[in-house]
Amino acid sequence: MRPVARRLASVLAAGSALAAFAGPAHAAGPYLATTEIVTVSMLLGxxxxxxxxxxxxIRQRGRMEAxxxxxxxxxxxxxxxVSRLQALIGDKDRRIVMWDGLSGKPEFLGQLAPETGAPVADRDFLAFGRWLKPTSAAEIERAVERLRTQAQSFDLILETSRDEVLEAQGRVSGGQAFVRFVALNNLRAEAAELKLERERLVAALSTLQCLIDQIDLPVWQRAPDGSLAWVNEAYAEAVEAKDAAAAVREARELLPTVAREKIRATSTYDTPFRDKVSTVVRGxxxxxxxxxxxxxxxxxxIAIDVSDVEAVREELTRTLKSHAETLDHLATPVATFDGEQRLQxxxxxxxxxxxxDTAFLESKPGNGELLDRLRAAGKLPEQLNWKQWKDTALSVYRAIDTQSDLWHLPNGQTLRVFATARPQGGATWVFENLTEKVDLETRYNTLMLVQDETIDHLAEGVAxxxxxxxxxxxxxxxRAIWGISEAEAKSGTHIRAIEQACAPSYDKPDGWKRFGQMITSFDDERPSSQGMLELRTGLVLDYAVIPLSNAQTMLTFVNITDSVRVSRALTEKNEALRKADALKNDFVQHVSYELRSPLTNIIGFADLLKTPTMGxxxxxxxxxxxHIATSSAVLLTIVNDILDLATVDAGIMELxxxxxxxxxLLDDVxxxxxxxxxxxxVTLEITAPDNLGTIVADQQRLKQILIKLLSNAANFAPEGSAIGLRCWREGAxxxxxxxxxxPGIPQDVLTTVFNRFESHGRQGGPGLGLSIVESFVSxxxxxxxxxxxxGRGTKVTVRIPSASMTSFAAAE
Incomplete structure (x- = not known):
């Protein structure tokens, strides 16, 4: 303040001097000049x-100093x-890393305890993979990246490679990102370890549930009250639920109520329930x-589906039972023993x-006991050393291959005994009775001799x-048929030589060469063949190539010369008859057509003559x-019948x-x-139900059938009698x-009533009615x-099935 006071005192002194100077001037009045006054005023300003x-x-300086x-x-x-915070941050259990922007270098504050394994050097601290476990290192690296780029805060629990637990907190403040690493004390470390353990357990449980969802075995978890708390996908599929959550929500049960009650009653903490349960899955x-x-x-x-195993077990049981039943019906004796050599x-x-005895066999005796009893009963062959023979027979239980032996029994039977060790222990004994086989071989040899003699005396040629x-x-x-000698056909001669020897009688390519191909063919299937040959000598042979066992082939030749000649004569005669019949049909058809037009004219003119206009x-x-009209109508009916029959014979009639x-139809008829x-x-009695219904048929032909049958009955019925027509339905x-x-029809005539031009009525006629009926019904x-x-009359029965087609082309 002193320099300022001094400057202020000098300024006041200068002002006093100026006033003193001006005072005399003013007093002088007119003696002061204008210039001086202006100068003084400027100085005062x-x-x-x-x-x-x-x-x-002075005032500004005081404010700035304050x-x-x-x-x-x-x-x-x-x-x-700052000193206090630095003291706090400098604690050994805490370290802070700060970044100023994305490109700023990190700053480090504080240190972590050496026992955590965290590096002391700043350049090594951010290399998290060197001192943190891989999972924790990956988590902190991703969290730091999101913190710096997206300002996303985080709180993590990290594990060091020394199994120490750290807490990492990431925040953003004032444009800076910082991460605080804190070494946890006992309680916090324990809580963090529990959190990590919980995360591990949750991850393990999630993995286990994913694994259980992938298996095809139904798995479930129940609450203390017995309700479903969780099921896997296989359970949901088994109960046909939309998904596992729906199965729990809808309380769909896989096991029946009886099984669930049994589980609730028998299951304990120490002894879980284990049993086989039957239920219905997908029907x-x-x-x-x-x-x-x-x-x-x-x-x-958990439920393990054993349906296939049960099916296999049941199939095995059925197979064994079927096997036993099959063996029980075999004529060959069979016995099975277990590993202890007891009969099973x-x-x-x-x-x-x-x-x-059945009681003895049901007691399951041993194999040795059976052999001893058979020996005592005198049913086994006598042996010089019984004990050695018995041991040899029972050695099958220690053998690998099947053992066989011949037993010549005292009763004259010969048995081939097969003993085979079973894979599961024991042996199977099969007793093949060869007595009949020996007898068969003897009889076979005798039969072969008889057969050779028989073949030699056959009229048929056999090779x-x-x-x-x-x-x-x-x-x-x-040999006689083919004209060859016994030396040319001796045993061992090749078929080519036989072919050359038979060539003078028959040398066509399809003859013996074809026989040779069939006999020496390597085809798996050798079909038999038959045919006919005509030799140059005039003989006609019926041959047959017959495959035999052991790939052998038999040729047989039968002389059918006389039969062929007779057959040819009959064929020629039959052909002549067929032509004659065709000529007759053509003639009848032609004449019928030629008669139809004149008859129509005659009937027309006869009707015209009846009219009053003609006089x-x-x-x-x-x-x-x-008479002319009636006869013409009868003749026209006969011609129409003949035409119908000709049309039927030609196979061109269509219904x-x-x-x-x-x-x-009955009313119309x-x-x-x-x-x-x-x-x-005569009178007509018609018997038919009211609801006779309809039928699909040709109305015109069905009407003709009825009229022909009634006309035939009227032709045979005596005067004053009644004709009966009865109709009914059987299905369609x-x-x-x-x-x-x-008068009825004699039995010798009854077989010919459907023949054409057969007439037996009292009024005669062409005899075409019943033939037409049979043709139309067919x-x-x-x-x-x-x-x-x-003497008892005649009854004609006709059955007409209802058709399902609108038209049908008749066959011949």
């Missing part, structure tokens, strides 16, 4: 400005706080081996052959060749015209299938047939019968039968 500036500067004192106080406090009965263990927090179980199975043939084409045997008839006819003329109302009934002086078929009370795939006895 400058001095006033200087005084004001000095006052302002602010400096305050700043020095704040700086002192900040330095104190099929399945078997599971269930293991359910109780825990303090509920229970857990025997069939009926075994018991019958050795005549053992047997071996697979290499060499002849084995031939009979005299073979009045007298009684005789009208009678003659009626026009329609749906026919049977009731309407009865009305159309009324004149014929009146002419024959229509069945009808026409009966009359006529075209409908139906049947017609006649039952008649002399």
């Amino acid at each position: 400058v001095m006033s400005a200087a005084m004001l500036s000095a006052i302002w500067m 602010e400096n004192r305050e700043l020095r106080a704040h700086l002192s406090d900040a330095r104190h706080n 099929n009965r399945s078997f599971f081996d269930v293991v359910d263990a109780r825990t303090p927090n509920g229970s857990a179980g 199975f025997y069939n009926q043939a075994f018991q019958r052959m050795w005549e053992f 047997v060749f071996s697979p290499d084409g060499r002849i084995r045997l031939s009979n005299p008839a073979f 009045e006819l007298n009684e005789r003329q009208a009678e003659y015209v009626d 026009d299938y329609t749906e026919i109302n049977l009731t309407d 009865s009305m159309q047939f009324a004149d014929r009934l009146h002419e024959a002086q 078929d229509l069945v009808l019968t026409v009966t009359d009370r006529g 075209l409908h795939h139906g049947t017609v039968t006649i039952d008649s006895q002399e």
